[in-house]
Amino acid sequence: LLVEHFPDIVDVGFTSRMEEELDEIASGERDWVPVLQEFYGPFHQTVERAAQIMPRVRIADEPTDEVCEKCGRPMVIKLGRYGRFLACSGFPECRNTRPLLEKIGVRCPACGIGEVVERRSRKGRTFYGCSRYPECDFVSWERPVAERCPQCGGYMVMSGRRQQSVLRCPACGHQVNLAETAAPDSIAAIVAEEEAAGRA
Template identity: 45%
Template sequence: STYAPTISTIIDRGYVERDQKSIKPTALGTVVTDLMIDQFNNIVDEKFSAAMERNLDKIEEGKADWVKTLDKFYKDFAKTLKKAEENLDGQRLKVPEEETDVVCELCGKRMVIKTGRYGKFLACPGFPDCRNTKRIVVETPGKCPKCGGKVLLRRSQKGRIFYACEKGAECGFMSWDEPTADLCPTCGSSLFKKKGKSPYEYCLKDGCGYKKDIEK
């Protein structure tokens, strides 16, 4: 029941990225995973997850007290966390930079992909002499229901993902729901996916109203 929210979270934080119907780790995700294995090996261990699942089942069945269960977990975790903080004191993890074919128009160097607070972006490797940065354009399989243009993945100032037409203010279309490669059987427009406990695909074309529930 927590699988879908977990996947959404690690995608939003830049630890993994979609690769068609699969997901693959990013450079940031690989660095963080290596750190977790090195400093929190008892937490990322499969045996720990299995034991925690059993304890949660006992709580649900009324066979264990949730306060005592979490108290025991946190006491052990606090010791591990303190040790990791001591080991990593003053250290900064370096995420490998990925060179691109995009040329910085200010200095001529090939720009690299960096990961910031709100995800990936292009930056000039000539920093601090050159401070040029750009947003990475991420295309989705969907088409704009208003003008037929490409729908791009964007991030708000608070880091929330949304989807907008490539023509920006000229068109004005945006949606918080993810566009899909599926087409509406009624009008042929791209379908968008509404997530939640009862997910469904629906059409945003004015006057259409098509909707299809997604089988779990």
């Protein structure tokens, strides 16, 4: 449906050009207003047209092994405006919901007990936190990795453009440029996975 009704938005050339323009805005080389105006006009028309002709698609609930702690029914994965979440299959009798904690395979660098999970802010921005929240309040806008900083031993995050080009230590600022060094297998796998997701 996206390819059929939003061909420009899913076009690799278009997204690549937009990324370059956003990078130029971030570096102060380009004013954001003309870029937004150039994008929004055609995009708004495309959305209006799609709203009239696109068929309504209902995304089926995804079963899980989780059990609702309030009524004992199975929990299912639903898709909401802020992303996927767990909800009781007994809705509307039971309205219990929980965030869907998507683990990224990294131990929490703050408490060492929980695991780092991917979350979404209310504005839809991805961030990372500890699965033990609120007992542990670790949070990061950049994706933590299992590798430790060779300078201070602190945790490192994927940084740079699309969080793929640099490993950076938030504690001491040490950086490792992935383009100039052989990335560990775990990092290479993450980069390949996110590049594939970007092409999908």
